Amino acid sequence: MDPVTVxxxxxxxxxxxxxxxxxxxxxxxxxxxxxxxxxPIFLKEDSTPKEVLKELQEKPDSASRRKAAEAAIMTRIEDYPEEGHYLKEIFESINKKNTTSQNTVTNSKNVNTGNISAGGNVSIGDKH
Structure with a gap:
């Protein structure tokens, strides 16, 4: 599964x-x-938050807590790869809802998250 989606x-x-x-x-x-x-990735059967969600709720800006939440999703995808379409559906729903906002991509190089409009050539990367 695409880490940017997660x-x-x-x-x-x-x-x-x-x-x-x-x-x-x-x-x-x-x-x-x-x-x-x-x-079930984030909530127990009684609808109380699992530890990964509790920690994210305590510090939603924490990179390590976000990574833990991402790992929980990735573990589910690893165990049930045929269910990956649900994650894509969630991602698409979020993108439709946030058409005016942008997702932040971190720890990635050479990623364009928007449209490029130029009068000439466009080069993205470390070397031109």
Missing amino acids: AAVVGYLAKTIKENKAFKEFTADLTEASVNWIR
Whole structure:
């Protein structure tokens, strides 16, 4: 699974938490199937947060806590690769909802997250 997709989903979750909104609001625009897929990653059966979500709620800007949340998602994808389409669906839902905002890509090189408009040649990379 694409790490940028996972990072974007976790970034949106952290943003939702930072705005003092509940996990339920994060899943508000998702299909029931996607909600049913992501809930057990972050919530126990009684709907209380698992440790990874508790820690993210405590410090939503923490890079290490975001990485832990990303790892939880990636573990689920590793165990059930056929369920990867749910993550893509969540990512697409987030992108549709945030058409005016941009996802932040960190620890990556040569990534363009927007449109490029130029009157001549465009070169992205370390060497020209």
